[in-house]
Amino acid sequence: MYSFIKRKIQYLNVPGKTADNAENVQEIMLTKNIQRNLASFSGEMGVDNDVVIRNFTFGRNNSVQAAVLYLDGLTDKQQVDKNIISQLLKNNTFDRDCDIKDIENYLASSGDMYLADSVDSMIGSCLSGNAALLFDGFDTALIIGCKYWEKRSVSEPQTEPVIRGPREGFTEDFITNLSLVRRKIKSSSLKAEFMTIGKRTKTKVCVLYIKDIADAKIVETIKGRLKRINTDAILETGYIEQYIEDFPLSIFHTTGYTEKPDVAAGKLLEGRIAIVVDGTPFVLTAPRLFAENFQTAEDYYVGSIYGSLIRILRFISYFIAIFAPAIYVALSTFHQELIPTSLLITMAKAREGVPLSAFFEALAMLIAFEILREAGLRLPRAVGQAISIVGALIMGDAAVAAGFVGSTIVIIIALAAVASFVVTLQIESVSILRLIMLFLAWLFGGYGIALGFLGLLIHLSNLKSYTVPFLGSIAPAEAKAMKDVFVRAPMTAMNTRELPAASGDADRGKGKRG
Amino acid sequence: MILITALKRIALIFFTWFTVFFLSACWDRREMNSISYVLGVGLDPCTEKELELTLQVAKMEETSKSSQGRGGEGSSQESEDGKAFINLKAECGPIFSQVRKLNKQYGRKPFFQQNYAIIFNEEVARRGLKKYLDFFLRYHETRQNVWVLVSEGMARDILSIEPKFEKIPAVKIDKLIHNQVSLSASAGVKLIELVQKLENKDIDPLLTLVKKESGDQDEDIVTIEGMAVFKHDKYVGSIDKVATRGYLWAKGKVEGGIINASIDENSFCAVEIKKTSGKMKVKVGEDNTVSVSIKAKCTGDLGELKGFEGVGVKDVIKAAREGASKVIEDEIKAAFEKSAEYESDFLGIGDYIRRHDTKKWIEIKEGWYSMLPGVQLDVKAEVKIDEIGEINKLENPPS
Numbered sequence: 060m061y062s063f064i065k066r067k068i069q070y071l072n073v074p075g076k077t078a079d080n081a082e083n084v085q086e087i088m089l090t091k092n093i094q095r096n097l098a099s100f101s102g103e104m105g106v107d108n109d110v111v112i113r114n115f116t117f118g119r120n121n122s123v124q125a126a127v128l129y130l131d132g133l134t135d136k137q138q139v140d141k142n143i144i145s146q147l148l149k150n151n152t153f154d155r156d157c158d159i160k161d162i163e164n165y166l167a168s169s170g171d172m173y174l175a176d177s178v179d180s181m182i183g184s185c186l187s188g189n190a191a192l193l194f195d196g197f198d199t200a201l202i203i204g205c206k207y208w209e210k211r212s213v214s215e216p217q218t219e220p221v222i223r224g225p226r227e228g229f230t231e232d233f234i235t236n237l238s239l240v241r242r243k244i245k246s247s248s249l250k251a252e253f254m255t256i257g258k259r260t261k262t263k264v265c266v267l268y269i270k271d272i273a274d275a276k277i278v279e280t281i282k283g284r285l286k287r288i289n290t291d292a293i294l295e296t297g298y299i300e301q302y303i304e305d306f307p308l309s310i311f312h313t314t315g316y317t318e319k320p321d322v323a324a325g326k327l328l329e330g331r332i333a334i335v336v337d338g339t340p341f342v343l344t345a346p347r348l349f350a351e352n353f354q355t356a357e358d359y360y361v362g363s364i365y366g367s368l369i370r371i372l373r374f375i376s377y378f379i380a381i382f383a384p385a386i387y388v389a390l391s392t393f394h395q396e397l398i399p400t401s402l403l404i405t406m407a408k409a410r411e412g413v414p415l416s417a418f419f420e421a422l423a424m425l426i427a428f429e430i431l432r433e434a435g436l437r438l439p440r441a442v443g444q445a446i447s448i449v450g451a452l453i454m455g456d457a458a459v460a461a462g463f464v465g466s467t468i469v470i471i472i473a474l475a476a477v478a479s480f481v482v483t484l485q486i487e488s489v490s491i492l493r494l495i496m497l498f499l500a501w502l503f504g505g506y507g508i509a510l511g512f513l514g515l516l517i518h519l520s521n522l523k524s525y526t527v528p529f530l531g532s533i534a535p536a537e538a539k540a541m542k543d544v545f546v547r548a549p550m551t552a553m554n555t556r557e558l559p560a561a562s563g564d565a566d567r568g569k570g571k572r573g
Numbered sequence: 574m575i576l577i578t579a580l581k582r583i584a585l586i587f588f589t590w591f592t593v594f595f596l597s598a599c600w601d602r603r604e605m606n607s608i609s610y611v612l613g614v615g616l617d618p619c620t621e622k623e624l625e626l627t628l629q630v631a632k633m634e635e636t637s638k639s640s641q642g643r644g645g646e647g648s649s650q651e652s653e654d655g656k657a658f659i660n661l662k663a664e665c666g667p668i669f670s671q672v673r674k675l676n677k678q679y680g681r682k683p684f685f686q687q688n689y690a691i692i693f694n695e696e697v698a699r700r701g702l703k704k705y706l707d708f709f710l711r712y713h714e715t716r717q718n719v720w721v722l723v724s725e726g727m728a729r730d731i732l733s734i735e736p737k738f739e740k741i742p743a744v745k746i747d748k749l750i751h752n753q754v755s756l757s758a759s760a761g762v763k764l765i766e767l768v769q770k771l772e773n774k775d776i777d778p779l780l781t782l783v784k785k786e787s788g789d790q791d792e793d794i795v796t797i798e799g800m801a802v803f804k805h806d807k808y809v810g811s812i813d814k815v816a817t818r819g820y821l822w823a824k825g826k827v828e829g830g831i832i833n834a835s836i837d838e839n840s841f842c843a844v845e846i847k848k849t850s851g852k853m854k855v856k857v858g859e860d861n862t863v864s865v866s867i868k869a870k871c872t873g874d875l876g877e878l879k880g881f882e883g884v885g886v887k888d889v890i891k892a893a894r895e896g897a898s899k900v901i902e903d904e905i906k907a908a909f910e911k912s913a914e915y916e917s918d919f920l921g922i923g924d925y926i927r928r929h930d931t932k933k934w935i936e937i938k939e940g941w942y943s944m945l946p947g948v949q950l951d952v953k954a955e956v957k958i959d960e961i962g963e964i965n966k967l968e969n970p971p972s
Contacts, residue, residue: 392602396686396716400612400744403687404631407605411633416604503594504602510593 087178093124093195099178100128110185115144118153124195128181133188135207142169143192143203155196162194163201171204183261213239216318216340218483223360228318233263233337236320240267240333240342243324248272254285262293267323267333272556274330277525281332281345296341299334303345305523310488313524315347322356330556332525346524348531350544352484353377358547367546373481374545380479380489384421385496385508387471391417393504409465418501420464424472425497427454429490432476606633609681612658613743615728616705617694619665624697624705626671627729628661628683629743657740660732668708685714689743691721691764692728692783698801698808703771710768717765720750723801723808725784734785734793742795749797750781757821757830757846758814759797771806775923775934778803779820782811804917804942812911819908822869822901822954823920825851831876832956834896840880842893844873847959855925857933864949865909865922869901874960886961894956901954913946922948 087103089096097112104110109131116124125147127139146166147153153162163172175181181191181200188206213235216228229236237251248270256264264285268278284303293299300314301307315331317323318340323333326344334343353373358366390398391406398406413420431450435443455473459466479489492515499507522529532540539555542548615627661679663671676682691709693702709715724731736745753759762780770778779800786794799813800820812820821827827849835841851869858864881889912920923941927934937944 391605395603395605395608395610395684396714400610400687400689403605404610407610407631408633410605413606501602 089176089178089181089193089198089200091196091198093126093193096178096193096200097126097128100182103178103182104185113139113144115148117147117150118155119151122154126193127190128185128193129190129205130185130188133186133206133208134190135205138169138205138207139190142166142205143190159194159197159199159201166192166201166203169203169205173202175200175202186261210235218318219322219356221319221355221357221360224356225319225321227320229320229323229340229342231338231340233265233335236335236340236342237265237267239320240323240327240335243320244269244327249327252282254282256285256288256299257291257293259291260293263337264293264299265335267327267335269327269330272328272330273332277346277527278332280525281334285334293336295339296334296336296343299336300343305525309518309522310491311349311485311519311522311529312487313345313347313522313529315344315351315484316341317344318342319356325356325359346527346531348524348527349519349529350531350533352482354543354547359550363547363549367548370547371545376478376481377485377489380475380482381492382496382508382512383471383475383478384425384468384493385500385511387468388417388421388497389500389504389508392501406465406467409467412462413465414462415464417468418497420468421472421497422494424464424468425475425493428472428476603682607681608684609633609661609679611683611685611688612741613689613732613746614685614691615660615694615724615732616668616692616697617727617729618696618700622700623665624668625665625729626663626668626675627732628663628672628675629658629732629741630661630683631741632657632659656735658742660729662729668705669712672708685712686716688716688719689747691719692724692731692746693722693780694728695723695725695801695808698723698780698803700807702767702803702806706764706768706771709764715764717768718763720747720781721762721764721767722746722750722781722783722797725782725811730785731783731795734795736795746783746795746797749795753781753797755829757818757827759800759817760821760826773924774805775918775927775938776921777805777917777919779812779919780808802911802915802917802919804915809915809917810911812908815904816908816911819904819906820920822849822851822905823853823867823908825849825869827851827869827871832871832873832897832900834893834900836880836892836896840892841877842875842879842881842889842896843877844871844893844897844956844958845876846871846873848872853920853922853925855922855929857926857930857937861933861937861944862947862949863922863926863937863944864951865920866951866953867905869905869952869954870957871897871901871954872957872959873897875958875962890958890961893958897956898954901956902952905952905954906950909948909950913948916942916945918942918945 087099101110101112111127111129111131113127114124115126116122127143129139143166146169147162150165153165159174163174166172175184175191176199181202184202185191188208190203190205192201192203194201210232211230213227213230215226219228227239229239241249246269250268250270252266254264254266255261266278266282266285281303285299288299288302290298290302296316300312300316304313306313315326317326323342323344327333331344331346334345336343353370358370361369391410395403410417415423427450431447431454435446435450437443438446451473455469458464459469475493479486479493482489492511496508496511499511501507503510520528520530520534524531528535532544542552609628609630611628611630613629615629617625617627619625661675661683663675663678666674672683693705697705709719731746732742734742734745736742739745739748750759750761754761759781760779762778767778767780770776779802781797782799782801783795783797786796798817799811800817801808802810802812818827818830827846830846832844832846833841834844849869849871851867854866854868856864856866875890875893878889878893881892884892908920912918918924918941922945923934923938926937
């Protein structure tokens with residue numbers, strides 16, 4: 060039966076139909092007439108916009124007519140002035156019969172250069188921030204790389220703050236992000252493979268992996284899936300994630316993300332693959348296992364005993380976050396006999412006179428909490444804090460005082476809510492699972508919770524993250540891999556790569572100190 | 574063909590989930606504020622055959638208001654009598670119908686799973702427990718580990734005392750039992766043990782004895798001391814705490830307490846019991862004479878000494894050991910004498926014979942109760958002293 064459902068899910072799971080990259084539109088080739096070329100360029104791009112066209116003549120007796128095309132705001136104007144136009148104006152040897160290679164050679168100091176022979180490719184280059192140089196009498200355009208735009212400097216990431224550890228975070232700039240990773244891993248085996256996804260956005264995507272660690276099969280799988288994405292826009296890694304995941308409909312994400320270069324580097328060194336996407340400070344890492352949700356970069360920077368304690372705490376918090384409201388409802392409506400008498404009487408007294416039943420009480424509080432969380436999240440920080448104070452103090456306290464809800468449920472929901480913030484990576488699944496468990500507890504009591512838990516386990520063990528079992532190293536259990544799951548073993552003990560994905564070079568060094 | 578397979582599969586999925594969800598589940602959801610939590614049950618006689626039920630339930634409104642009252646620590650919110658419990662009384666009749674009547678009367682279903690104690694009035698106990706236990710055993714909410722007690726005086730009076738420390742009498746009784754068991758002044762008997770003994774016809778049960786006494790400062794005290802002796806399921810009399818401990822020695826169930834041994838007129842020593850064991854052996858002779866030998870062992874510490882000035886440590890310990898052994902022997906003898914007096918085999922001698930010498934048991938079974946006084950007893954107690962306390966100079970203790 061599960062295989063049936065699984066097949067249904069997998070049916071929906073084909074990541075994009077094979078893209079037919081062969082465009083039907085016939086390409087407009089460049090001609091030797093500069094005016095015609097400019098006309099066809101303007102015909103495509105339009106006039107009176109951010110396109111800058113600068114005409115000038117240069118060469119022997121100013122015999123060569125030329126034009127520089129670029130987009131305002133994407134290109135470094137100073138560079139165009141100083142390194143291209145001024146350079147060419149200084150020259151008086153070129154004429155219409157010289158080779159374009161000579162001009163390219165002459166301008167070698169201006170930046171990286173290549174030739175384009177169609178209007179489309181020229182436009183494409185301009186849209187990426189390059190300057191295109193057209194000459195009368197030549198049917199090729201010289202593309203000169205002088206991209207420059209405003210960008211955010213490297214700053215501390217908001218999502219993954221640390222007490223100890225590097226504070227730099229990825230930015231929206233693609234090349235900066237790559238360089239941040241490169242600076243962590245100075246190895247020639249760190250491979251970066253570029254591709255462009257999105258018919259309209261033409262987003263640059265880079266697949267990063269360490270060649271002799273990462274499993275070639277997984278690298279191929281990911282590259283293949285990326286290539287098959289057929290969409291017109293990629294604005295964030297979230298788009299890509301949903302296109303290439305094995306089970307896009309699951310509430311569990313099987314692709315990880317991070318905003319911190321040290322985390323990305325750590326994942327790469329474990330044999331994972333990183334996907335850098337232009338325009339977002341988030342970098343995808345894959346495959347991502349269930350246990351990774353409970354790991355943070357700081358686990359590895361603090362002592363192993365404290366690291367292990369915190370990690371166990373995270374697992375406990377995860378379970379509290381999912382099951383606390385459900386267990387409360389099940390115990391208080393089905394299994395009163397399981398609560399110690401004195402606690403039961405206290406709980407019953409708190410419920411006395413409350414108009415809602417235990418389930419609706421819990422549901423109302425849960426929904427109130429989710430509303431508060433969402434409200435606090437989207438508002439500016441200063442207002443957001445006010446919201447949480449109003450929500451927590453006024454709603455919680457006043458609701459109890461007014462007798463709308465019992466005080467016990469406020470404690471339970473608060474506990475579950477705080478616990479869910481411990482495992483931030485799973486906040487989506489926790490919110491959903493908590494509601495499911497609550498419903499099951501309401502309808503079927505403890506039996507429902509057991510059933511829900513069983514279903515959850517079945518689902519988790521069915522999940523795969525890029526051919527690797529999602530529950531990897533827990534189920535199928537591997538004793539050796541356990542040293543980085545529930546506990547964080549000392550650095551000296553973590554001398555092998557245990558990720559199922561890591562095929563090559565399993566040895567991390569003999570684990571000797573110093 | 575494919576369609577049929579698909580249909581079959583869908584039907585299979587449907588029925589599997591249907592079965593999983595609807596044929597098995599925890600049944601009967603009830604909200605916490607729709608039930609009343611029974612904490613103690615009292616059974617008193619009303620007519621020749623029927624009983625009157627007293628249910629002690631936790632009272633809900635009172636503390637809920639004071640805990641939510643935001644004014645002056647709930648002082649203004651005291652309810653009429655300030656009690657944390659209510660004793661529900663029903664009319665005479667069969668137990669189950671009384672429970673249902675109470676349900677109707679108060680609008681909340683009595684919930685028996687948190688019950689601490691079932692208290693039988695001695696009068697009821699004299700009539701025999703079996704017929705009254707039926708409801709509790711048949712009812713699915715009764716816990717098997719609920720205490721069963723016999724009260725001297727009305728059970729409802731026991732349940733309406735006002736304890737100083739606890740809020741609820743039934744909770745007080747539970748705490749008292751635990752305390753008395755740790756002092757070996759009484760033994761707690763759970764429903765399951767009682768039923769096991771009633772089912773095994775060759776051993777007679779003992780039940781915890783509870784009584785209400787008027788205390789010094791116009792407060793009523795509940796005392797739990799000694800045990801109620803039964804013959805089959807009928808209450809025949811009580812034994813005091815000395816005989817109770819004798820019974821516990823014989824069974825090896827002494828958990829603690831103090832042995833007060835007077836060595837002679839002037840000297841006295843108290844031994845605190847730490848570790849014990851006890852063994853009973855029964856022999857049936859050729860002529861059907863029964864002899865019982867009981868061996869009790871005890872390890873303890875010296876708790877208090879008096880009148881041993883100038884005596885060496887070894888001699889003191891020897892005296893204490895002998896004195897304490899004698900006390901234990903006397904206690905066991907007391908229990909045995911009571912067993913013979915009431916013709917109740919609560920020590921389980923008959924049960925022992927049946928298990929070890931079934932043929933003989935069948936022979937003597939008939940007149941067993943009349944044989945009880947004639948049973949020969951051989952008691953041997955052995956006491957070891959582990960520690961002598963914080964001071965070792967017995968003469969001239971530091972002043």
